[in-house]
Amino acid sequence: MSANIYIVEDEEPIITLIKYNLDKEGYKVSYSDNGNDGIKEIKKKLPDLILLDWMLPDISGVEICKNLKKDNRFKDIPIIMLTAKGEEEDKVKGLNSGADDYITKPFSFPELLARVKALLRRSKPSVISDTVEFDDLKIDRMTRRVYRKDTEVHLGPKEYELLNFFIKNPKRVYSREQLLENVWSENINVETRTIDVHIRRLRQNINLKGSKELIRTVRSAGYSLD
Amino acid sequence: MSANIYIVEDEEPIITLIKYNLDKEGYKVSYSDNGNDGIKEIKKKLPDLILLDWMLPDISGVEICKNLKKDNRFKDIPIIMLTAKGEEEDKVKGLNSGADDYITKPFSFPELLARVKALLRRSKPSVISDTVEFDDLKIDRMTRRVYRKDTEVHLGPKEYELLNFFIKNPKRVYSREQLLENVWSENINVETRTIDVHIRRLRQNINLKGSKELIRTVRSAGYSLD
DNA sequence: TAACTTTGTAACAAAACTGTAACATTTAAA
């Protein structure tokens, strides 16, 4: 859920300050102290937001900004310009270069944070679907779909939860009691044998014909995904 | 091509100044000198950008801002806060209320213009590429029309909003609670079963005979556009 | 105002899921 923020800034104290504080807010922060590295890294990492120093030893922030904004792949990444100069022409030039906001050094961290939040709020929620895999089994939690060997299989709610629990710690053996606690959670007034039936259903659904068994029975101990 | 800008500001000289200059830049400007009229007009006119005075005779700018940002129909309209106070708390509060930018009075017109342009540039996608498609379903947000296989279908307001929300993250499954939060936003004192009924209506309207089902039911999880 | 649209809810129908019991099969120890 937390956003990736990239900083391009040559003054180390400022990097330290920003990184320390953004880290504390739960953002993932990376940075570079020059423009050339910065632009390369940004194109590789595709951060959710960029803090860009106006003055850099090699390329100016404005150039980086223009460069990014004219490329479709990067133009939607919001950019905040950091500038030491308070002159108005600069502010205007900075924004016209395509930056989404600017802030004048020295700035206070609360203000920077407010601007960062405001821009992140505007930018699209990322469409990364978190998928978990085990062997040739794949769970897409976003779409709540499960695949075995690229063919979708249908699981009922309990089977889905059960599988999701197993896949958290593959190969680990869980007793029926543990499964009741963790998957059934509330109403634990359920026979332990019920689990056997659900295991059977889960097996039936995820075992396409010809594929190997993924759920191991450990006699007098429980089951595991293995 | 030129954007509509709405100003809510009680000091007449400032309105005159801004309107005169924005007019000259080719923007269509309307305004009101109090919060109550402003909020009503904004909801009617749906401007592309709002300039909002921090201090107003009736409702505060922050209140207006919050009011607009929590309603799906208006929350994407960028808002610039105009504030006479330079204190930092205010800046932060302004941005946290959901405003996209702020500017401190007295400001120079070039600076205001630069900010206006920067925000309009960001929101452009929703103004220009204004049709969204998914499979053979097409939504034209400008005209608020929806097509399935090139034939127009009629959707009620809630159905339209619901579909619009789904299409933001296609294939993703949303729980009834999430849908309530995001589509109903305000009155969340609504039965979750109500959603089922709206889903049914939406399905009925977008499923021409012979076309495939686009809304997936995920038992005990929710619905998705898929 | 009257006609029409939209909205939320309740009530019932249909479908999917769950737990249990009963019986079958496997496993391990005697």
Place this chain on the structure above:
DNA sequence: TTTAAATGTTACAGTTTTGTTACAAAGTTA
């Protein structure tokens, strides 16, 4: 090999979840 315990399998009834319809209240428009 026999036996008992553990697990696999199946069928079924009860429960939960979702689909569908109708209706009244609230809101809009002519």
